[in-house]
Amino acid sequence: MKVLIIEDEADMLQTMVQSLKKEQYVVETAQTYDEAQEKIALYAYDCILLDIGLPGGSGLDLLQELKELQKTDGVIIVSAKNSVDDRVAGLELGADDYLPKPFHMAELHARVKSVLRRRKFEGSNVQTLQNLQIDLDKHLVWVEGQELSLNRKEFDVLLYLVSNKDRLVSKTALAEHVWGDYIDQADNYEFIYSQIKNLRKKLKDHGAQVEIQAVYGIGYKLITP
Amino acid sequence: MKLLNHATAWFSVLLLVIITVWAGLFYVNMLDEIYDSMDDGLENQKMLVLRKAAQDTTVLARTEFDDGYYKVKEVPFSAALRQKDVYQDTLMYMLNEKDFEPVRMLTTVFQQGSKYYELRVITSMVEEDDLIEDLVFALLWLYGGLIATILVLNNLLLKRIWRPFYYLLQRLQRFKLQDAQPFPTLQTNIDEFRLLNQTVEKLLQSNVATYQSQKNFIENAAHELQTPLAISLNKLELLAEGGNLQDQQLAQIGEVMENLERLTRLNKSLLLLSKIENRQFNGQEEVRLAEVVQKALADFQDQLQFRNLSLTQQIDGDPLLRMNPDLAMMLVTNLLKNAIVHNMAGGLVHVSLSAITFTLENTGPSKPLNSEQLFQRFYKESPSSASTGLGLSIAKAICDLYGFQIGYEYRQSRHVLQVQFT
Numbered sequence: 188m189k190v191l192i193i194e195d196e197a198d199m200l201q202t203m204v205q206s207l208k209k210e211q212y213v214v215e216t217a218q219t220y221d222e223a224q225e226k227i228a229l230y231a232y233d234c235i236l237l238d239i240g241l242p243g244g245s246g247l248d249l250l251q252e253l254k255e256l257q258k259t260d261g262v263i264i265v266s267a268k269n270s271v272d273d274r275v276a277g278l279e280l281g282a283d284d285y286l287p288k289p290f291h292m293a294e295l296h297a298r299v300k301s302v303l304r305r306r307k308f309e310g311s312n313v314q315t316l317q318n319l320q321i322d323l324d325k326h327l328v329w330v331e332g333q334e335l336s337l338n339r340k341e342f343d344v345l346l347y348l349v350s351n352k353d354r355l356v357s358k359t360a361l362a363e364h365v366w367g368d369y370i371d372q373a374d375n376y377e378f379i380y381s382q383i384k385n386l387r388k389k390l391k392d393h394g395a396q397v398e399i400q401a402v403y404g405i406g407y408k409l410i411t412p
Numbered sequence: 413m414k415l416l417n418h419a420t421a422w423f424s425v426l427l428l429v430i431i432t433v434w435a436g437l438f439y440v441n442m443l444d445e446i447y448d449s450m451d452d453g454l455e456n457q458k459m460l461v462l463r464k465a466a467q468d469t470t471v472l473a474r475t476e477f478d479d480g481y482y483k484v485k486e487v488p489f490s491a492a493l494r495q496k497d498v499y500q501d502t503l504m505y506m507l508n509e510k511d512f513e514p515v516r517m518l519t520t521v522f523q524q525g526s527k528y529y530e531l532r533v534i535t536s537m538v539e540e541d542d543l544i545e546d547l548v549f550a551l552l553w554l555y556g557g558l559i560a561t562i563l564v565l566n567n568l569l570l571k572r573i574w575r576p577f578y579y580l581l582q583r584l585q586r587f588k589l590q591d592a593q594p595f596p597t598l599q600t601n602i603d604e605f606r607l608l609n610q611t612v613e614k615l616l617q618s619n620v621a622t623y624q625s626q627k628n629f630i631e632n633a634a635h636e637l638q639t640p641l642a643i644s645l646n647k648l649e650l651l652a653e654g655g656n657l658q659d660q661q662l663a664q665i666g667e668v669m670e671n672l673e674r675l676t677r678l679n680k681s682l683l684l685l686s687k688i689e690n691r692q693f694n695g696q697e698e699v700r701l702a703e704v705v706q707k708a709l710a711d712f713q714d715q716l717q718f719r720n721l722s723l724t725q726q727i728d729g730d731p732l733l734r735m736n737p738d739l740a741m742m743l744v745t746n747l748l749k750n751a752i753v754h755n756m757a758g759g760l761v762h763v764s765l766s767a768i769t770f771t772l773e774n775t776g777p778s779k780p781l782n783s784e785q786l787f788q789r790f791y792k793e794s795p796s797s798a799s800t801g802l803g804l805s806i807a808k809a810i811c812d813l814y815g816f817q818i819g820y821e822y823r824q825s826r827h828v829l830q831v832q833f834t
Binding site: 196198205209211267288293340355357366367377382402 | 524538635638639641643644645647649650652653657662663664665666668673676714715717718719810
């Protein structure tokens with residue numbers, strides 16, 4: 188999987204590269220509009236992370252260019268502006284997703300995976316992890332063919348943790364992803380714990396070969412023993 | 413009272429005083445002139461009588477006025493010596509009026525041969541009561557006429573003259589710092605009004621500029637903080653993931669992250685506030701509030717459970733509001749979150765929705781909150797609370813944007829926040 192990160196902020200870029208490389212992606216970077224333009228024209232990527240505000244031009248113009256070149260690269264706009272207009276403009280120009288800064292790395296991974304899945308598997312959206320099978324469309328989970336009955340939130344939590352397998356997912360990232368954007372109004376996320384507890388119990392009862400670990404004070408991690 | 417009417421009222425009082433004084437003076441002067449001219453006439457008649465008497469002695473025999481205007485009476489020398497010409501007012505029976513009417517009479521003495529005679533000449537005089545009556549009537553008409561003229565002038569002329577002023581007033585009334593429009597003024601030749609227009613314009617411009625720069629500052633500061641915050645958080649996430657860390661170190665990283673996240677939330681809220689105030693939320697749609705409330709309740713259900721709060725709801729109506737759907741959600745979640753966070757374990761949250769109101773009641777600290785400061789930025793009842801202190805400011809800003817009323821009450825040991833959509 189090849190990912191291109193177009194981002195002018197060096198620190199931000201470095202963090203994203205570091206984090207994405209752990210997922211065994213081939214990661215390339217561009218820091219200016221011209222550099223990005225060149226790479227887009229020359230190579231094909233599975234996913235492009237695109238910052239809107241770039242030195243030398245707007246990320247939206249790059250999107251336009253991609254469209255004109257009839258490239259099918261998946262694009263996630265990553266913008267500090269978080270403006271509705273940019274979001275609408277970006278999605279209309281064919282971007283797959285819009286991720287406002289600041290974001291959690293876990294969220295970035297989940298979005299990238301989602302784009303890659305949509306691009307590569309074209310609908311047959313069943314993910315497998317050890318003896319766990321997840322149907323993303325039907326929102327169903329099986330352990331060795333036996334269905335696991337999860338409520339919507341448990342399903343979302345599981346999927347998010349699976350998308351970030353072996354990575355640390357902070358409580359905040361999980362809460363914002365599962366409970367919606369507005370949950371950031373909550374000033375503590377301890378309430379997540381009860382969902383995790385239920386989920387763990389169900390996974391264990393069905394003998395799933397995954398385990399949700401608590402990382403003290405920060406969040407959770409899904410591991411495959 | 414309007415300025416114009418105020419001036420008119422003063423004018424009418426002043427005019428009444430001035431006209432009264434003036435009428436008195438005028439009356440006295442006029443009467444004086446009338447007497448003067450009458451007395452001259454009497455003097456003339458006297459001389460005519462004396463000349464006639466010198467030729468015709470029958471004149472001396474007229475001892476009564478009867479059909480004439482004089483009478484003559486012989487007087488002894490001693491009395492004649494003392495007598496001078498005297499003009500006086502007296503009454504005389506008038507046949508036509510069938511009443512005693514005032515007359516002016518000249519009493520004088522003259523010598524004819526060796527005898528002395530007293531001569532009285534009369535002439536009819538103005539009737540003072542009639543004169544006064546006429547004068548008062550005339551003046552009342554004048555007064556009425558003047559007031560009417562002033563009113564007409566005020567309404568036509570002054571209103572025209574003061575138009576730039578009233579125009580300015582009207583514009584000022586509608587002026588809002590948040591959405592400052594260019595401030596047009598009426599062209600005028602009057603120096604004072606021109607100065608007023610210029611001064612007001614300058615004042616408003618500087619206010620708008622200050623407001624703008626403050627707003628921009630908050631917006632820019634919040635915006636510029638975003639990236640470093642994001643980087644710091646992401647680096648900490650990487651660090652924590654890196655492994656080989658002890659629980660204690662992880663806990664510390666967790667605490668730092670928590671604080672950074674709080675800062676991020678604060679930042680987001682500030683940006684949101686300035687966006688709302690800048691009216692950067694377009695995209696109005698018909699929003700069914702009942703749906704929004706149900707979604708918010710579903711989102712917050714776990715939090716309610718976690719805090720062991722019981723929820724009751726009473727949905728009597730489904731207001732259809734024309735607003736940005738994100739802001740509708742924001743309004744509801746902010747109020748709901750407020751009711752949850754500032755509650756107590758085992759407490760209660762009551763949500764009610766009618767056709768024109770959305771109300772949240774919650775148990776909590778058993779004293780009313782400061783309803784004046786409640787909606788201000790960074791107002792917190794408990795300083796240690798991790799909340800940003802911006803939630804209700806955001807709710808208020810959204811309400812202000814759409815002209816909703818939001819109010820706080822403390823009744824029956826419950827904190828009640830109500831939004832009225834009118």
